[in-house]
Amino acid sequence: MPKAKPQEQLREEFNRWAEAGKGESMEHEHWPITKPTLELMQIARSDMILDVGCGGGWLSRILSQRVPQGHVIGMDISDEMIERARQASPKFQNLEFVTGAVDEIPCDPDSFSKVISVESSYYWPDPAKGIREIRRVLQDGGSAWILINYYRDNPYCHQWGEKLAVPTHLLSADEWTAMFREAGFMKAAHRRIVDPTPAPEIYTGRWFRDAKQLAEFRATGALLVYATK
Ligand SMILES: C[S@@+](CC[C@H](N)C(=O)[O-])C[C@H]1O[C@@H](n2cnc3c(N)ncnc32)[C@H](O)[C@@H]1O
Known part of the structure; x- marks a missing residue:
């Protein structure tokens, strides 16, 4: 049987995640690194924000409340994630969810003042193309904020690659930042966002060897890459 195309593979895998309630x-896993990121973003009440790889839409809902005079679009390649995000958000007037892939964002150029993406970019089949698309939909002076837990400079996450059912990119902070510069972004930079959540005494999940490795992963922190158009 021919192999599914990367986008179809992602759609199917993340539809499974959606059905499993992930x-x-x-939200519980990603909020501790997302909260400080929102502070750095200096969100204005009239911002127009795109949340790339929005999953169940929890962050899009938080953002929509912070931009009462603006608008938020949550986009995800998984139609099942988008369906659930819509169902959970009936009362949000300035929020919509669309199914779409980052390398062909279904939005006009210059539509957003900010773009955020949490724990999604290492799945993108062609990250450089996704970053160019993000730049296309940003207004001049707009900014992009990409949070990444799986990156080369954090050795405590490298085992994830073989556990994930879809291909991933294990890139360094410098490689991610260079892609923003090459896409034409200005002031591309990166920093670490430490997760202060204490690790449990005993770890029973499948992503880390033990509680010590989880604690080291959180202390090393997520990579935040940010840049201005
Ligand atoms: C680990 S989940 C994170 C979801 C959400 N940002 C959160 O923090 O809960 C990664 C998400 O990225 C989406 N995704 C992966 N590749 C994508 C692509 N090429 N275009 C758009 N979304 C993508 C997946 O469908 C999935 O919902």
Whole structure:
């Protein structure tokens, strides 16, 4: 049987995650690194924000409340994630969810003042193309904010690659930042966002060897890459 195309593979895999309830449970895992990122973004009440790889839409909902005079679009390649995000957000007037892939964002040029993406970019089949697309939909002076937990400079996450059912990119902070510069972004930079959540005494999940490795992973922190158009 011919292999599924990368986008179809991603759609199928993340539809499975959605059906398993991960769209909702990832809020708990990703909020400790996302909260300080929102502070750095200096969100204005009228910002127009795109949330790339929005999953179950929890962050898009938080953002929509912070931009009462603006608008938020949550986009994801998984139609099942988008369906659940819509169902969970009936009362949000300035929020919409669309199915779409980052390398062909279904939005006009210059549509957004900010773009955020949390724990999605290492799955993108062609990250450089995704970053160019993000630049296309940003307004001049707009900014992009990409949070990445799986990156080369954090040795405590490298085992994830073989556990994930879809291909991933294990890139360094410098490689991610260079892609923003090569796409034409200005002031591309990166920093670490430490996760202060204490590790449990005993770890029973499948992503880390033990509680010590999880603690080291969190202390090393997520990579935040940010840049201005
Ligand atoms: C680990 S989940 C994170 C979801 C959400 N940002 C969160 O923090 O809960 C990664 C998400 O990225 C989406 N994704 C992966 N590749 C994508 C692509 N090429 N274009 C758009 N979304 C993508 C997946 O469908 C999935 O919902």
